[in-house]
Amino acid sequence: MEAIFxxxxxxxxxxxDNSKKLGFDVLNSLKNGEYKGxxxxxxxxxxxxxxxxxxxxxxxxPEAIDLAVIVVPASMVLEVIxxxxxxxxxxxxxxxxxxxxxENDLGAQLQSEIANLADGAGIPVIGPNTFGILNxxxxxxxxxxxxxxxxxxxxVGLLTQSGGMAHIITYLSMSSNLGLGKIMGLGNRCNIDFPxxxxxxxEDADTKVIGVYLEGIDNPRLLIDVAKKHRGRKPIVIYKSGxxxxxxxxxxxxxxxxxxxxxxxxGGFCQAGxxxxxxxxxxxxxxxxxxxxxxxxxxxxxxxxxxxxPAITSSDVCxxxxxxxxxxxxxxxxMINGVLPPLTMRSNPLDLGPSWNNVESLKSILxxxxxDRYISAVLLIxxxxxxxxxxxxxxxxxxxxxKTRKPVVSCFSYPSEKWAKDIEDLEDACALVNYPTPExxxxxxxxLWKYQKIKMGVLSH
Amino acid sequence: MEAIFxxxxxxxxxxxDNSKKLGFDVLNSLKNGEYKGxxxxxxxxxxxxxxxxxxxxxxxxPEAIDLAVIVVPASMVLEVIxxxxxxxxxxxxxxxxxxxxxENDLGAQLQSEIANLADGAGIPVIGPNTFGILNxxxxxxxxxxxxxxxxxxxxVGLLTQSGGMAHIITYLSMSSNLGLGKIMGLGNRCNIDFPxxxxxxxEDADTKVIGVYLEGIDNPRLLIDVAKKHRGRKPIVIYKSGxxxxxxxxxxxxxxxxxxxxxxxxGGFCQAGxxxxxxxxxxxxxxxxxxxxxxxxxxxxxxxxxxxxPAITSSDVCxxxxxxxxxxxxxxxxMINGVLPPLTMRSNPLDLGPSWNNVESLKSILxxxxxDRYISAVLLIxxxxxxxxxxxxxxxxxxxxxKTRKPVVSCFSYPSEKWAKDIEDLEDACALVNYPTPExxxxxxxxLWKYQKIKMGVLSH
Numbered sequence: 001m002e003a004i005f006x007x008x009x010x011x012x013x014x015x016x017d018n019s020k021k022l023g024f025d026v027l028n029s030l031k032n033g034e035y036k037g038x039x040x041x042x043x044x045x046x047x048x049x050x051x052x053x054x055x056x057x058x059x060x061x062p063e064a065i066d067l068a069v070i071v072v073p074a075s076m077v078l079e080v081i082x083x084x085x086x087x088x089x090x091x092x093x094x095x096x097x098x099x100x101x102x103e104n105d106l107g108a109q110l111q112s113e114i115a116n117l118a119d120g121a122g123i124p125v126i127g128p129n130t131f132g133i134l135n136x137x138x139x140x141x142x143x144x145x146x147x148x149x150x151x152x153x154x155x156v157g158l159l160t161q162s163g164g165m166a167h168i169i170t171y172l173s174m175s176s177n178l179g180l181g182k183i184m185g186l187g188n189r190c191n192i193d194f195p196x197x198x199x200x201x202x203e204d205a206d207t208k209v210i211g212v213y214l215e216g217i218d219n220p221r222l223l224i225d226v227a228k229k230h231r232g233r234k235p236i237v238i239y240k241s242g243x244x245x246x247x248x249x250x251x252x253x254x255x256x257x258x259x260x261x262x263x264x265x266x267g268g269f270c271q272a273g274x275x276x277x278x279x280x281x282x283x284x285x286x287x288x289x290x291x292x293x294x295x296x297x298x299x300x301x302x303x304x305x306x307x308x309x310p311a312i313t314s315s316d317v318c319x320x321x322x323x324x325x326x327x328x329x330x331x332x333x334x335m336i337n338g339v340l341p342p343l344t345m346r347s348n349p350l351d352l353g354p355s356w357n358n359v360e361s362l363k364s365i366l367x368x369x370x371x372d373r374y375i376s377a378v379l380l381i382x383x384x385x386x387x388x389x390x391x392x393x394x395x396x397x398x399x400x401x402x403k404t405r406k407p408v409v410s411c412f413s414y415p416s417e418k419w420a421k422d423i424e425d426l427e428d429a430c431a432l433v434n435y436p437t438p439e440x441x442x443x444x445x446x447x448l449w450k451y452q453k454i455k456m457g458v459l460s461h
Numbered sequence: 462m463e464a465i466f467x468x469x470x471x472x473x474x475x476x477x478d479n480s481k482k483l484g485f486d487v488l489n490s491l492k493n494g495e496y497k498g499x500x501x502x503x504x505x506x507x508x509x510x511x512x513x514x515x516x517x518x519x520x521x522x523p524e525a526i527d528l529a530v531i532v533v534p535a536s537m538v539l540e541v542i543x544x545x546x547x548x549x550x551x552x553x554x555x556x557x558x559x560x561x562x563x564e565n566d567l568g569a570q571l572q573s574e575i576a577n578l579a580d581g582a583g584i585p586v587i588g589p590n591t592f593g594i595l596n597x598x599x600x601x602x603x604x605x606x607x608x609x610x611x612x613x614x615x616x617v618g619l620l621t622q623s624g625g626m627a628h629i630i631t632y633l634s635m636s637s638n639l640g641l642g643k644i645m646g647l648g649n650r651c652n653i654d655f656p657x658x659x660x661x662x663x664e665d666a667d668t669k670v671i672g673v674y675l676e677g678i679d680n681p682r683l684l685i686d687v688a689k690k691h692r693g694r695k696p697i698v699i700y701k702s703g704x705x706x707x708x709x710x711x712x713x714x715x716x717x718x719x720x721x722x723x724x725x726x727x728g729g730f731c732q733a734g735x736x737x738x739x740x741x742x743x744x745x746x747x748x749x750x751x752x753x754x755x756x757x758x759x760x761x762x763x764x765x766x767x768x769x770x771p772a773i774t775s776s777d778v779c780x781x782x783x784x785x786x787x788x789x790x791x792x793x794x795x796m797i798n799g800v801l802p803p804l805t806m807r808s809n810p811l812d813l814g815p816s817w818n819n820v821e822s823l824k825s826i827l828x829x830x831x832x833d834r835y836i837s838a839v840l841l842i843x844x845x846x847x848x849x850x851x852x853x854x855x856x857x858x859x860x861x862x863x864k865t866r867k868p869v870v871s872c873f874s875y876p877s878e879k880w881a882k883d884i885e886d887l888e889d890a891c892a893l894v895n896y897p898t899p900e901x902x903x904x905x906x907x908x909l910w911k912y913q914k915i916k917m918g919v920l921s922h
Contacts, residue, residue: 025847097815102804145846147876162770167844168874172897175877215773241773244780280774280898307625312676312702313741319705343563354558383628385606386486413629415608416636436633437741 001124001192001200003090005135005182007066008037010142011058011089013080014071014096015041017049022071022095025144026132027052030069033149034139038063058083065089069132069142074098074110077128081114085121092118093142094127100188101129115190124196130187131163137181137206147171154179155208156287157201159194161186165213168280177424178288181206193217195226202230209290211283212238212274220265224272231273232455235290237447238274239283240265273454275447282443285435289444292433293407295452296376300326301445302369303349305381305438306356306388310411311349314379314442321446323377325349332372339364357387359394366395370402377407379445381438384414392422396431403431407448410434411441462585462653462661464551466596466643468527469498471603472519472550474541475532475557476502478510483532483556486605487593488513491530494610495600499524519544526550530593530603535559535571538589542575546582553579554603555588561649562590576651585657591648592624598642598667608632615640616669617748618662620655622647626674629741638885639749642667654678656687663691670751672744673699673735681726685733692734693916696751699735700744701726734915736908743904746896750905753894754868756913757837761787762906763830764810766842766899767817767849771872772810775840775903782907784838786810793833800825818848820855827856831863838868840906842899845875853883857892864892868909871895872902 010030016023023043027050030039040063041049044056055061058068058080068089070080077096084092099111111128118125126133132143136153151170156178160166163185173180182204184197194217201207217223227236243262270276277283301323305311318325325348328336336346339361344353355361362382369375382391392412399408410432412419423434435441453459471491477484484504488511491500501524502510505517516522519529519541529550531541535557545553560572572589579586587594593604597614612631617639621627624646634641643665645658655678662668678684688697704723731737738744762784766772779786786809789797797807800822805814816822823843830836843852853873860869871893873880884895896902914920 020848028847098804147845147847150876160770162768162773164766164768164772164842164844165770165774167768167846168771168872168898171845171874171876175897213770215770241770241777243777279900281900305625307623307628309621309623309626309674309676309702310629311625312623313626316702316704343559381625383625384608384632385628386489386608387481411629413632415611415632436636437629439740439742 001091003066004093004124004126004133005140006138007091007140009040009063009065010037010067010069011040011042011061011065012069012071013042013058015043015049015054017046022144025146026069026071026095026142029141029143029146029149032146033141035141036138040065058087058089067091067093067142069093069095071095074107078110078113081117084123085117089123092123092125093130093133094125094190095130095132095144096127097129099128111188111190118191124192125190126184126192127187128190130185131166132185134183135181136179143185148183150174152177152179154181154291155206156180156211156291157182157204157207157209158211159184159186159197160213161215162213165280169211169213169284172280172284176284176288177427178284178291189217195222198223198226198230198236202234208234209287210234210236211287212236213283214238214240215242220268224268227269227272227274232457235451236274237277237283237286237290238269239277239280240269275451275454277447285440285444286447289409289433289448290451292427292430293409293448294404295455296407296449298376299324299449300375301377301379301449302375303379303381304365304369305349306352307381307383308345308351308353310381310383310438311345311351314381314411314438315349317439317442318379318446321443321450323446323449329372329374332368335368336365339368357385359388359391362391363395363398366398370398370406377409377445377449379441380408380410380432381441382410382412384412384418389418392419392426396422396426399426399431400429403429407445408432409441409445409448411436411438462552464527465554465585465587465594466601467599468552468601470501470524470526471498471528471530472501472503472522472526473530473532474503474519476504476510476515478507483605486607487530487532487556487603490602490604490607490610493607494602496602497599501526519548519550528552528554528603530554530556532556535568539571539574542578545584546578550584553584553586554591554594555586555651556591556593556605558590560589572649572651579652585653586651587645587653588648589651591646592627593646595644596642597640604646609644611635613638613640615642615752616667617641617672617752618643618665618668618670619672620645620647620658621674622676623674626741630672630674630745633741633745637745637749638888639745639752656683659684659687659691659697663695669695670748671695671697672748673697674744675699675701676703681729685729688730688733688735693918696912697735698738698744698747698751699730700738700741701730736912736915738908742901746901746905747908750870750894750909751912753888753891754870754909755865756916757868757910759837760785760910761836762838762840762910763836764840764842765826765830766810767813768842768844769806769812769814771842771844771899772806772812775842775872775899776810778900778903779840779907782904782911784907784910790833790835793829796829797826800829818846820849820852823852824856824859827859831859831867838870838906838910840902841869841871841893842902843871843873845873845879850879853880853887857883857887860887860892861890864890868906869893870902870906870909872897872899
């Protein structure tokens with residue numbers, strides 16, 4: 001797989017200068033990223049494409065090929081794979097569709113012939129029927145979407161069974177300040193299926209957190225075994241769709257896989273230590289918190305809020321998701337009472353009340369709860385107003401001091417761009433992770449604790 | 462209440478030119494909106510504040526006062542209310558805190574004295590302990606947050622028991638292209654409580670949809686009766702927090718109201734025809750769909766998607782929430798088969814598959830399902846790619862043609878700003894409503910159908 005994600009040479013079989021063809025889009029993505037390796041367009045009818053010298057076949061390239069990206073029609077793919085074997089290509093990304101996902105058996109048969117050939121030669125094949133793969137670390141975009149190169153580089157590895165979902169997740173990562181590292185569209189999973197891909201990302205030094213979107217696989221047992229083997233090593237956050245009869249049927253025709261048996265998946269995946277989420281948004285929110293923040297030592301969190309309402313809505317979510325908002329221990333309570341006047345809600349959740357616009361009070365409270373070793377996570381809620389517009393900058397020293405030691409999840413709510421840059425800086429420094437609503441912040445910090453429980457072996461669902 | 466939301470004259474009791482005081486912030490909000498009425502700052506120690514002539518008391522203003530906004534300390538409020546009665550002020554927004562929400566009984570007692578005085582004189586009092594109120598229609602911002610004036614004007618009326626939540630909801634409305642009309646922070650609810658406020662908005666010609674954030678009220682029966690009385694007239698979308706013991710306790714100290722009895726609320730509110738939602742985000746998403754789109758005639762929807770994955774994730778949500786994705790009737794199916802090649806998923810959910818980048822196919826499919834009278838709602842999912850970057854513009858004619866006739870909810874997913882403007886234009890024209898994830902789009906269209914069921918009297922929970 002290393003040849004697929006860190007190739008020194010890439011051949012694009014089916015490269016085209018016709019902007020209506022996939023071979024054009026993929027070459028565009030390869031060429032217009034920051035990828036520094038060599039790119040060889042393969043097209044028997046062209047001598048040059050997009051300013052690059054083209055070659056009639058894989059046999060004629062001047063250098064050995066690490067990665068062959070294939071976009072020719074299904075009927076020609078078998079022949080190209082034979083060439084790959086012959087010239088000892090080290091890895092393949094097979095973008096072409098028309099295999100197991102189509103309604104007649106020929107597609108499935110063709111796919112199994114390709115798998116046999118590739119398996120025999122020990123060539124990993126991602127696809128067919130995929131948008132491709134990216135490795136942001138080296139600026140490699142071997143997909144038909146140049147736009148995907150717009151996502152920040154980072155340490156989240158994303159595996160998906162759907163190109164559409166991969167795009168949606170990547171676009172949302174862009175607006176959520178979440179950096180991705182490797183993005184893989186597994187498509188029909190010829191010989192690289194979820195278990196193989198997860199094994200690879202577990203060993204990959206650039207990947208810290210693994211995000212999975214899955215519709216259905218033929219052999220869930222294998223995936224469960226791999227997840228179990230690596231349990232607690234790196235988080236695997238899994239979002240599985242196809243929960244209803246109708247969508248199950250849709251999933252079958254979409255990537256040629258049996259979805260179904262939804263309950264079996266839920267039970268098995270959770271027991272194997274995968275962190276189960278229920279929506280695209282929860283997937284991204286959870287990847288983000290796991291990517292940026294340290295794990296809480298135990299399940300005792302505190303909510304510090306400038307206002308009562310969001311303190312209450314976030315409490316609801318924490319309690320529902322198993323995060324404990326315990327009363328303060330007496331010495332902490334004494335210190336808090338020394339800072340806040342009696343009119344405020346000085347318990348947990350804590351509401352600054354009339355002191356919401358007093359940055360010194362907020363800083364004192366924040367320091368008290370960060371220093372309290374009986375509190376293992378902090379949820380901080382601040383709503384923008386004229387009186388607190390400099391708060392984030394004024395808190396940033398304290399937050400930076402505690403980064404990597406105790407997780408701080410925030411809901412800083414603000415109009416338009418006001419705080420966007422300050423928050424992005426703090427996130428990039430791993431000092432906190434921010435969400436637009438109190439409930440999403442609460443869900444994220446609860447999932448952070450859930451993963452710690454998985455790691456400690458005390459959570460199996 | 463008309464005097465509060467459409468005042469010709471506003472007096473601000475406690476106006477200040479000290480930027481650390483609330484009286485400064487409120488005057489700033491009043492002055493720097495588009496409000497065209499007259500503003501009279503009241504402050505016995507000033508002759509002029511922010512360029513406006515100041516008056517020592519309500520007794521000295523040159524004109525009768527429609528709305529008095531009060532920000533003086535709690536101890537002085539009773540005296541100001543007496544003045545209001547004396548000079549026949551027509552409505553009061555009492556921003557000051559220190560009443561029923563504080564820990565000792567004096568606050569509650571003071572509040573009840575104020576209520577008695579105001580009730581006796583027939584003066585509606587919003588607050589105390591509120592951030593204030595806005596009426597975007599006339600540019601009136603009688604709150605301490607100038608920022609709230611940044612939200613678009615519109616036909617959603619927002620009632621909240623928490624200033625923090627009102628701010629969060631308003632800020633999110635700004636980034637969600639949702640226009641608000643009247644915003645009310647009910648605070649401790651002196652003599653304007655949720656039932657009175659809802660009755661007012663039901664009669665208010667500018668309000669189409671009512672959004673409610675509630676923590677707890679002393680007399681839920683009264684609210685249930687008002688909602689029942691108006692059932693099906695205008696949607697009331699309700700988000701109630703304080704579901705757990707701890708947050709219930711927090712709610713009690715926050716706005717001095719008994720939360721609790723959560724199950725009683727759920728049952729009663731739903732039976733009264735209020736649309737129950739579970740988070741800030743669902744509240745905004747649901748207000749948005751109800752604000753912009755017509756109701757579906759029945760519960761049969763179709764999902765049209767460029768990709769399989771998001772078609773499946775949105776199907777899951779629709780089915781969970783009671784929206785039916787029925788098979789196409791034979792003539793519709795024939796027409797669809799005439800447009801799409803056999804390789805695609807031509808059932809419901811429909812996946813364009815290899816035709817995802819063919820705008821003519823998409824237009825034909827969209828026209829077929831819009832014209833099918835057995836389909837009453839459309840969920841359209843398009844993921845941005847180089848090949849479809851002009852799609853939204855190319856679809857807009859058809860969407861405009863069908864606006865107000867059949868609801869179209871979309872998930873157009875795109876990187877950064879690409880489609881933002883095109884989508885905003887279509888939303889403002891009521892031609893569709895867009896959401897960033899397929900699940901949120903599916904939840905919104907399901908809630909639209911839920912409200913139609915409430916209206917038809919077939920849903921009581």
